[in-house]
Amino acid sequence: MLRLQLLTWDVKDTLLRLRIPVGKTYAAEAQAFGVHVQAEALNRSFRQAYKAQSDRFPNYGLSQGLTSKQWWVDVVMETFRLSGARDEKALPSIAEKLYRDYSSKHNWETLPGAKETLQQCQRMGFRMAVVSNFDRRLPEILAQSSLHKHFEFVLSSEDAGCAKPDRRIFLEALRISGVPPQLAAHVGDHYVNDYRAAREAGMHSFLLKTAGQAAEWETEVPKEHLLPSLAHLPSLIEKG
Known part of the structure; x- marks a missing residue:
């Protein structure tokens, strides 16, 4: 060489x-908004939502008109939906908060x-x-x-x-x-x-x-x- x-x-x-599994972080954040979902269910749903979004909109959907923030917000909301969360009004706020949280060293x-x-x-x-x-x-x-x-x-x-x-x-x-x-x-x-x-x-x-x-x-x-x-x-x- x-x-x-x-x-x-x-x-x-x-x-x-990541410091702790995605599901545990998502579950704790949702609880603060009054939404209760099991961490393990969120872990499974996240893997499913992330794969589907990556297949449909590779590299944050940049070539298809998405922003990376919208890409992630959509992943988070779909993760909760797949886990059985029914409070659609709370999901955008939860997703926005999680997007900000993962910008910080506290989750890494x-x-x-x-x-x-x-x-x-x-x-x-x-x-x-x-x-x-x-x-x-x-x-x-x-x-x-x-x-x-x-x-x-x-x-x-x-x-x-x-x-x-x-x-x-x-x-x-x-x-x-x-x-x-x-x-x-x-x-x-x-x-x-x-x-x-x-x-x-x-x-x-x-x-x-x-x-x-x-x-x-x-x-x-x-x-x-x-x-x-x-x-x-x-x-x-x-x-x-």
Whole structure:
């Protein structure tokens, strides 16, 4: 591997993760509005609503005239409807409040070793940026989590107008940075969206292993590209 100049990072489940399950957060917020729904039902309904919305309106429906905020408000309201909530008048207020809540660090926590690894990579001289399937709330979330300072720029799929695994989002990050693909590497937790997509853009990539990952993907990834934890990254890359 040539000496790398740029590291791009996924965010969700790579650097940050939700503090508590979506259903529990939704249930607590709804209760404040007098709407009572079980957290587990909300967890199941959220997965269903999120998938349906993503299939129908990819990348927040930007190409179909939606805003990312409206996209999320619709997901939240459909989650409650699928869970049996009947108070239609309260749902828009609940959805708006949850949209704001997820802009804050209170619903997010930094993964173990993330801050230390970012600091070490900076000390090693790497330029760093974010490439994430996220909406425009991401810079604020990163700032509140004290991670924003590590990155030259944050490229969300909303800002890029395309989402991983579309390689154009990586090509845009390379254009912004002025770094050729062979001198850049991406770090993420998703085999298709992060590991493989970055490689299809000509970059190097590293895959953070997670408990829910399909075991067969591991045979597709060389051992030196697999990260049992973020702390393993600096030892796999060196900058002369």
